[in-house]
Each structure stands twice: as C-alpha cells, then as structure tokens.
Amino acid sequence: MxxxxxxxxxxxxxxxxxxxxxxxxxxxxxxxxxxxxxxxxxxxxxxxxxxxxxxxxxxxxxxxxxxxxxxxxxxxxxxxxxxxxxxxxxxxxxxxxxxxxxxxxxxxxxxxxxxxxxxxxxxxxxxxxxxxxxxxxxxxxxxxxxxxxxxxxxxxxxxxxxxxxxxxxxxxxxxxxxxxxxxxxxxxxxxxxxxxxxxxxxxxxxxxxxxxxxxxxDVVRIEAEDRVGKLAVRLGARRRVGRLPVEPGDYRAVASEVLRRHRPGTLTLVVVNTVAAARGVHAALRAAPVPHTLLHSRFRGVERESLAVQISAVPAGAGHIVVATQVVEAGLDLDAAVLFTEAAPWPSVVQRAGRCNRRGLLDDAELWWLPPVRHLPYEEADVRATVAELTVLEGVAVTGEDLLDREVFTTEPEITVLRRADFLALFDTAPDLTGADLDVGPYVRDADDLDVQLAWVDWTPVDATGRPGPGMKAPEAKWRCRVPLGELRVFAKRAVVWRFTQAVGQWTRVTDRQPARPGEVLVVAASTGGYDPETGFDPSVRRPVPGCPSLDPIPDRVPVFDQAGGAEEAFRQDDASVAQGQWLSLEQHSVDVREHVEALVGAIGPVLPVSVLRAVAVAAYAHDAGKAHPMWQDALCALAVPGDRDRVDAGRPWAKSGGSGRLVYPDGTSDFRHELVSLLLLDGPLRGLLADVEDPDLVRYLVLAHHGKLRVQVRGPDDTDDDRLLGLKQHEVVLTSELLGQPAGTLTVDLDQFGLGGARSWTRTALGLRDRYGPFVLAYLETLVRIADWRASANLEKAS
The missing domain is CATH 3.40.50.300 (P-loop containing nucleotide triphosphate hydrolases)
Incomplete structure (x- = not known):
C-alpha cells in the first residue's frame, strides 16, 4: 500500500x-x-x-x-x-x-x-x-x-x-x-x-x-502544526488596502489606474461585479501595450477553455492583465501582484483577495477597491457593509485570515428548503400533459437568473419557418454558452431560438408561452449574431458568429455508446436498441444482459438483499422479451439486405440487427414501445419467470423502465383512444412461440392497469415500489439493468 x-x-x-x-x-x-x-x-x-x-x-x-x-x-x-x-x-x-x-x-x-x-x-x-x-x-x-x-x-x-x-x-x-x-x-x-x-x-x-x-x-481546519513551509508563507501573505481614486463606473479612469499601477512582469487582476462592467474596463484597455484578457461566465466552452489555458500558461516574468467577474472567486488559481476590485459582499471580497499575493512571495502586494455603480447583483446592505469595512482598512496590510476574522454584515439568503414530499414527487420523470416538467430551480437557484446552454450553429431549414430537421442534434458542449434566462428572453425578441422537443420528436421555437427552462440546450442561427469570440454573449452584436459548427444529422444507425453518453433517441424512436453490427438472437442478448448485470453486482457489491439482486437478474433476462412481438420483428427484419432476408426471417426472434436504418412498423405505428410488451408478457405467457421471485412487481417495473421512457406513468404522446396505447390495441391477441425457456402461449393485451382510476393501477404499483425500496435504491436497480443492457449491446468485457 x-x-x-x-x-x-x-x-x-x-x-x-x-x-x-x-x-x-x-x-x-x-x-x-x-x-x-x-x-x-x-x-x-x-x-x-x-x-x-x-x-x-x-x-x-x-x-x-x-x-x-x-x-x-x-x-x-x-x-x-x-x-x-x-x-x-x-x-x-x-x-x-x-x-x-x-x-x-x-x-x-x-x-x-x-x-x-x-x-x-x-x-x-x-x-x-x-x-x-x-x-x-x-x-x-x-x-x-x-x-x-x-x-x-x-x-x-x-x-x-x-x-x-x-x-x-x-x-x-x-x-x-x-x-x-x-x-x-x-x-x-x-x-x-x-x-x-x-x-x-x-x-x-x-x-x-x-x-x-x-x-x-466533523470539521477540519488549518491547525497550528500545518503552518509550516509554503503553507505558512501563504497564510502570512499580505496585501495593502487602498481606495482607488476614481468615480464608480468610470471605466476609462479605472483602466488608466490599472495601467499606471501594473508592475511589469507580473499579473494584475481586475474583478468587477457584472459582465457589462468587465467589458467596459476591457474595452478601455484595448490599445494598452500590456497583454490583457477578458474572462467571465458568458463564453462558449471552446473560448473559455482557450482563455483559461492562455491565462494559466503565462510564463513567469511575463506581464499580463486579467479583467474578470466573479468567476475568479472559485476554480481559478491566479496570483496577482496588484488586485483591483469593486466592493461586493464580504465573503466575495475575501475570495478575491485570495487571488492577490496568493503564494505569499511579495512584501508589497496591493489591493485597490472602489464602490460599484449599482449594488446588483448583490444586496445593497451587503455592499454598503463592505465599503464601510474597507474604508476602515485604508492603508492596512492584511492577510487572508485577517479578513476572515472580521465580522462584516452579510444578508442571510432566503432559501427554499426541499421537503420529503417534494423530493418524492420528483421520482416520476414523466412530463405533464403539456410536456412541461416540475421546476427544481428553487432548490438550486444560486443567482437571480438560472442559465440555459445556447449554441450558434448553421443548418439547412426543412420548412419556411427555418426549423432544423428532426434528424439534427445540438452540437457538443464546447460550442455552447451559458446564458441567463433573463438575457435570453431579451435576445429572443429579435432572434429565433430553437429547442428539440422530445415529446414530439422535432425542433420547436422558444416563445413567451413556451419559455426556456434552466439547463436546456438551445440553438440559434449563426447569422443572427449575439456572440463575439473575444467578449462573449452580447445580444447587441449583429454580425454573424464566426467559426460555428453545423447541426449534424443523426445517423441512421445510432451507436450504443452515443446512447450511453446521453444522446438517447427521441420518444418515438426505438433504434438505439437495434444496431449491433451483426444479427443477434433475442435469447442470446437476454443471457448476455443477465450475465452483465450479475458481473456488475459482483464487481460493485451493493448493500442489497439477495432477493432483490435475484429480481434484478430476472429483469435483465426478461427486459427485451417484448421484441418478440410480430410488429417489432417485422420492422427489424425489414432491415436485412435482400440476399439475407430468408435466413433472417427463419432465425426469429432477433434482438439486434446486422443492418442499419430506422424501424418502420408495418401498420404505420410510430410510437410502439417494446418494453410495454415485455411487461404484458410477464403478466401472461412469461409469468413462469417470476415463480422464484420474492417481489414480482419489482421485476415488472425494472423491465418496463429499462429505456427510461416508461416508469411511473405509461402513456404516449398522442394516445387519445382509450382502446390503444403505444401501438397496442386493447384485447388484441398475440400468439407467442417458445421464449426465454417458457412454453408457447397467447398474449391477450390488457391495458386496464394503465387507465385512470380502477382497482388496478400501474402508477399505484410503481409508487408502492418507490416507497418500499426508497427512491435512491429503486433508481439504482433501474440503472443496473440499463447499464448491463448497454454493456452487453456494446459487446464490452464483463465488469470485474
């Protein structure tokens, strides 16, 4: 060891x-x-x-x-x-x-x-x-x-x-x-x-x-015996405090003072409270002979990464000026000889001060401050308290611990506390009938505005509205920029912003009636402007955004690894469970997934009863049984090349195809879900698989949930007929051949448990499982089955 x-x-x-x-x-x-x-x-x-x-x-x-x-x-x-x-x-x-x-x-x-x-x-x-x-x-x-x-x-x-x-x-x-x-x-x-x-x-x-x-x-602090060597030097690092002799908001004057006090061969850091202020100071430095960089949170990943590398790669002895916002308060290891900062809440000032003489190597480091034009985005009382405290410290050389020990008023935020009932309600991931979701913003909101991810892209419109095609996907994360919801609303008044709506399988426009939600990935045409690679997101920029990617069409064959990375198919598509590179029987795939889930359990050793792990293994074996349905098999076998059609038809049932393409169901149904058929088969011809299972409902749930589409609620996007659900018709009869070790039989489709009310209710069953096992464990059991399915489909080695 x-x-x-x-x-x-x-x-x-x-x-x-x-x-x-x-x-x-x-x-x-x-x-x-x-x-x-x-x-x-x-x-x-x-x-x-x-x-x-x-x-x-x-x-x-x-x-x-x-x-x-x-x-x-x-x-x-x-x-x-x-x-x-x-x-x-x-x-x-x-x-x-x-x-x-x-x-x-x-x-x-x-x-x-x-x-x-x-x-x-x-x-x-x-x-x-x-x-x-x-x-x-x-x-x-x-x-x-x-x-x-x-x-x-x-x-x-x-x-x-x-x-x-x-x-x-x-x-x-x-x-x-x-x-x-x-x-x-x-x-x-x-x-x-x-x-x-x-x-x-x-x-x-x-x-x-x-x-x-x-x-x-349960609290670890820096103790006396820690104060040795480099750490002692850092803890003893001092900065002399001074009030900058300029008017708040006079960014030209600020820039002039920055240049006057900048020390050749060192880093000078300017931290202001808003992106607008940072742009103002940076613009005033545009003709400065000293290299200077603007840094804030409203850059795309590709520029943000480049800027961070550029700043961290500045060689020792090379002068540089960084103009930044609050992004430097955590996550950036900067060591400035001179720091300029707008007054902010005291904890923020302490963090900013920690980027000045960070390594404690200077005896004459400087911390210059000035009041902001407005207190936003902070509370006015907090900024006033900081101004008063910094005024008292005029001319004093202080360490970080000196600043920490000062008791300065800070407003305690009003926080929405997550209650148990609220948390339990979040277990159901189905959208409401309008496609909307429960808002978790109050539990994560750490600023007045939450952010979306906005990407500027090029594409060929599919209709007069300029809409991207349904086979196009948003670009990877490096091309996305975090934008506050409030600023996006302003931008969207002149720009058409698009989201991919999974419930309908196409791109739809962000509107006042259907506003953006926190964390959404949105796209806008590069020709619209609104972004500058040097200054970041700026709605006033009208020129096209250079160097933007194209919206790539989703290929006909969706690799399993893409699914594992999060790019799962839209609701109406079932193709991520199709392509394999070679035809694979349903029996073999079922065995493979069961072995993979058993290997995962063996490698992890979760603290779960043996009876529960037995149910997981049975669910892994039975998860794809619904693919034996003639409708699914007909659609899959249609992907075979003409010369291979007879062999493929004779080898049914299959789980994966050796060809490529999308499933097209013979009757035109577009929302057929094989996992629903798997559940119904367990209630019928395959009920023998549940004979030795202590909790059959757990197996039924894990089988239904193995694509994450159907969990607590079972409904389709367009199901208005009480006799139809996700491509199945009430009381239709399906003959089944010998399958998963169970004899041939007859499946009579019974959809009553998925309706509203009644003595039988799938939602009641699912919520009962949530309460019996707890939300953490039940989701974990789902994940075991799904990851085992991915690993088997990707033909990976078993976990060890």
Missing amino acids: ASFDAFFKAATGEFPYGYQARLARDGLPAVVRAPTGTGKTGIILAWLWRRLEGPDPVGTPRRLIFALPQRSLVEQVAREAVGWLENLGLSDRVAVHVVMGGAGDSQRRWRLDMFRPAIVVGTVDSLVSKALNRGYGISRAMYPIDFALVGNGAHWVVDEIQLCPESTTTLRQLAGFTRGGGAGSWVTAEPTGLTCMSATVSVGLLDTVDNPAPAEG
Whole structure:
C-alpha cells in the first residue's frame, strides 16, 4: 500500500499539507474550513487514495462529485484531476467527467463503467439537478441514471459554499434523508457522503431541517502544526488596502489606474461585479501595450477553455492583465501582484483577495477597491457593509485570515428548503400533459437568473419557418454558452431560438408561452449574431458568429455508446436498441444482459438483499422479451439486405440487427414501445419467470423502465383512444412461440392497469415500489439493468 505522502507527491510533485494528510488518514469530513489558496482541491487525492490504496476502500464511495459554484470555471479543476491521474498512471482506471464541458471517452465512462472509480466535476446547478432527478442539459430518459449514480456510491464535495447556499442546503437535506437509517430515512445501495468546503461560512449556517449542523469533530481546519513551509508563507501573505481614486463606473479612469499601477512582469487582476462592467474596463484597455484578457461566465466552452489555458500558461516574468467577474472567486488559481476590485459582499471580497499575493512571495502586494455603480447583483446592505469595512482598512496590510476574522454584515439568503414530499414527487420523470416538467430551480437557484446552454450553429431549414430537421442534434458542449434566462428572453425578441422537443420528436421555437427552462440546450442561427469570440454573449452584436459548427444529422444507425453518453433517441424512436453490427438472437442478448448485470453486482457489491439482486437478474433476462412481438420483428427484419432476408426471417426472434436504418412498423405505428410488451408478457405467457421471485412487481417495473421512457406513468404522446396505447390495441391477441425457456402461449393485451382510476393501477404499483425500496435504491436497480443492457449491446468485457 502506497503511503499518502508518496501518492500525493507522485500526483502533484509536492508533498501534502498536514491537513490534507489528515483528510486521507481519517476520511472526508462534513466541513473543511481553509483559506483560499491552501490546496482544498487536494481533497480529490485524499478521496482517491482512500478508495484505491487506503485503509477503507469499501467504505469510501467510488465516485467523487466535485461541485463548484455556478459562476465558476470547472475546466481548471478537471484539467488538474486529469493531470494527476496521468502522473499516477490511473487514467485507464478512473474516469473524469466534466458536466457542461469536456470531451472524450471519459464522458461516457462514468456511466458505462459504473463499477469503477470516477471523478465528476461540474457546476452546482447542473450537478444538484441530477441529484433531484431532473438533470439539466440531458434527456429525460437519462434523469434516473444520473440520479442513481450521484445518490448511491458518491461522495459530494461542494467548494465555496457561501456562493451556492441554495444548492448546499438541498444537498444537506438529501444527506439528512439518508441519515441514520431510522424511520423516515431512505437507504442507499452504496456508501454516500457530503463535504462542504469554505473559508468564509460558519458551521452553524449549515443547519437544515433534516440534517443538523455538523459537530465539531466533523470539521477540519488549518491547525497550528500545518503552518509550516509554503503553507505558512501563504497564510502570512499580505496585501495593502487602498481606495482607488476614481468615480464608480468610470471605466476609462479605472483602466488608466490599472495601467499606471501594473508592475511589469507580473499579473494584475481586475474583478468587477457584472459582465457589462468587465467589458467596459476591457474595452478601455484595448490599445494598452500590456497583454490583457477578458474572462467571465458568458463564453462558449471552446473560448473559455482557450482563455483559461492562455491565462494559466503565462510564463513567469511575463506581464499580463486579467479583467474578470466573479468567476475568479472559485476554480481559478491566479496570483496577482496588484488586485483591483469593486466592493461586493464580504465573503466575495475575501475570495478575491485570495487571488492577490496568493503564494505569499511579495512584501508589497496591493489591493485597490472602489464602490460599484449599482449594488446588483448583490444586496445593497451587503455592499454598503463592505465599503464601510474597507474604508476602515485604508492603508492596512492584511492577510487572508485577517479578513476572515472580521465580522462584516452579510444578508442571510432566503432559501427554499426541499421537503420529503417534494423530493418524492420528483421520482416520476414523466412530463405533464403539456410536456412541461416540475421546476427544481428553487432548490438550486444560486443567482437571480438560472442559465440555459445556447449554441450558434448553421443548418439547412426543412420548412419556411427555418426549423432544423428532426434528424439534427445540438452540437457538443464546447460550442455552447451559458446564458441567463433573463438575457435570453431579451435576445429572443429579435432572434429565433430553437429547442428539440422530445415529446414530439422535432425542433420547436422558444416563445413567451413556451419559455426556456434552466439547463436546456438551445440553438440559434449563426447569422443572427449575439456572440463575439473575444467578449462573449452580447445580444447587441449583429454580425454573424464566426467559426460555428453545423447541426449534424443523426445517423441512421445510432451507436450504443452515443446512447450511453446521453444522446438517447427521441420518444418515438426505438433504434438505439437495434444496431449491433451483426444479427443477434433475442435469447442470446437476454443471457448476455443477465450475465452483465450479475458481473456488475459482483464487481460493485451493493448493500442489497439477495432477493432483490435475484429480481434484478430476472429483469435483465426478461427486459427485451417484448421484441418478440410480430410488429417489432417485422420492422427489424425489414432491415436485412435482400440476399439475407430468408435466413433472417427463419432465425426469429432477433434482438439486434446486422443492418442499419430506422424501424418502420408495418401498420404505420410510430410510437410502439417494446418494453410495454415485455411487461404484458410477464403478466401472461412469461409469468413462469417470476415463480422464484420474492417481489414480482419489482421485476415488472425494472423491465418496463429499462429505456427510461416508461416508469411511473405509461402513456404516449398522442394516445387519445382509450382502446390503444403505444401501438397496442386493447384485447388484441398475440400468439407467442417458445421464449426465454417458457412454453408457447397467447398474449391477450390488457391495458386496464394503465387507465385512470380502477382497482388496478400501474402508477399505484410503481409508487408502492418507490416507497418500499426508497427512491435512491429503486433508481439504482433501474440503472443496473440499463447499464448491463448497454454493456452487453456494446459487446464490452464483463465488469470485474
């Protein structure tokens, strides 16, 4: 077993600080309180060592969810984690997934390889939405999988919690729901945990309804014995405070002072409170002889990544000026000799100050401040309190701990607390009859506006409205820009903005009646403007956006790996379960999936009863039985090349085709769902598969839910006929041949359980399972079956 010191040194080239070593030795606590610049990101290595090398790998969750404030740049943390893994030779064993960014195979691996360790890095709004079964920016069918993976076997680390109080409160509530295992608590299938990190928030503020404030022993702080070497230098770093002699909002004067006080060969950092102010200062520096960079949260991923690399790659001794917004308060490791900042709430000022003389190497670092023109986006009382405190500090050289110790008024935010009933209601992922969804915004809202992801693209319209074709998909994350809902509404008054509506299988326009929702991926024509690669999102820009991608048509054959990455087929399509490269029998695929789910269970070792795991294996075996329906088989066999048609017809039933193309059902039905037939077969000719199962309803549910389309509710987008449902007709009779070891029989379609009211109700059955097993475990069982299906379909090696 490698020591943590050696492990950390191999990853970073440095030895760990004392408190980092304590995290590795004792486990990740409820709270880490450490000033900015003291290596809190090293908690990733503490977790990784405990999982791979430490004293309690089984008790250490296999996934680390690293959540940064909404306005932060997450790519830097992800790059650091990737570099550490490369240095340790662990890139093949541990996946790094970047939510709302990143690229590469690792994006898929954290789901597909759910049995292996993974580091998931993202913004709190995106990650907490996953924890609420409403993941921003992913398809509805993917909600339960991500919900299961961040709620079971995951240790959450939330950095700079003072910047995301709503999300932090929600996560603490969720932790409270699984705490203690007593009455009213829900169990998880694998160990879970939560660590809150901050330099500026007291532990008492973490008290929530279902999760009391952490005890003193659950808090790790920088202690006296830690104050040695480089850490002691950093903690002793001083900056002399001064009021900038310019009028608020006079960005030309600010730029002039920045140039006058900039020190050749060093970094000068300017932090203002709004994107407009940052653009104003940056514009005034346009002719400056010193290299300068604008950085805020309203850039596309491709430019944001480039800017972050550009800033971090500035060689020592090279002068540079960075003009930024709050994005520098977390997630960026900057070390400025001179800092200029607008007054903001005290915790924000402390964070900004931590980017000045961060390494403690200067004796004459400077912190210059000025009041903002307006208090927004902050509370006016908070800004006033900071102005008063900074005035008192005029001419004083202060350390970060000096600033932390000062008691400065800060408004306590009004937070919407997640209650148990609200959380349970989120388990059902079906939209309402209008296609709308439950709004989780109040539980993750860490700013006045939540964001959407907007991409500028080119496409060939399919009709006079300019609509993209239904076979076109939004570009990858690097081409998307985060845009506040309020600013999008303004932009949409002159620009046509499109969303892909899965319920109808086509692109529809964002309107006042159908407004954008947080986390949605939207597209707009590049010719519309609204974005500049140097300044970011700007509705006033009218010129076309250069260098934009095209909307790529979805290929006729949808690879399984695309499905695993989140690009599942629209509601009406069943093709992601078709293409295999060669014809594969239904019997063989059923056996393969059962073996894969048994391998996953063996590799993971979830804390679940044997009877439950038996039900999962049976569900994996029976999940695709509905593909034996003649309608599905006729559509699949029609994909065979002419010379192979006789052999294919003779080999029925098949699970996967060796050809390509989309299923076209003989009677013109477009919304046939084979998983519904699988459920009905278990109620009829295949009921013998349930003979040795303790809870047959659990098997029935897992079979129905294995594509994430049909779960608590069963309805189609256009079902208005009480006698028809998803391509099936009430009381129709289907003859079945010998299947999955069960004799031939007759299926008589019975849809009564899916109607409203009555003694039998599928929704009542599903909700009963949710309450019996708990939402975390039931979603986890769904995920086991679905991941096993993906792995078998991709012909991957079995988990070990």
